[in-house]
Amino acid sequence: MTTNSDTVKNTLDIVSVFATVGSFLEMFTPVFGLIGAVWTVMRIAEMVAGKPFAELIRRKKDAVNE
Numbered sequence: 001m002t003t004n005s006d007t008v009k010n011t012l013d014i015v016s017v018f019a020t021v022g023s024f025l026e027m028f029t030p031v032f033g034l035i036g037a038v039w040t041v042m043r044i045a046e047m048v049a050g051k052p053f054a055e056l057i058r059r060k061k062d063a064v065n066e
Contacts, residue, residue, distance in 0.1 A: 042053045
């Protein structure tokens, strides 16, 4: 009877690991989608302005001092 009990426990452990990994992957999918959307907006802004995105968001030193 102990071998059957151990087999069931091991099986449930494996199933719980797969369930945990599955829920983490479900959580990561929207995060990666958001990162992709931000990246796309940055690239579009670069194409429209013709400058690297870092130059678009960086303030000029003269504008800060005034």
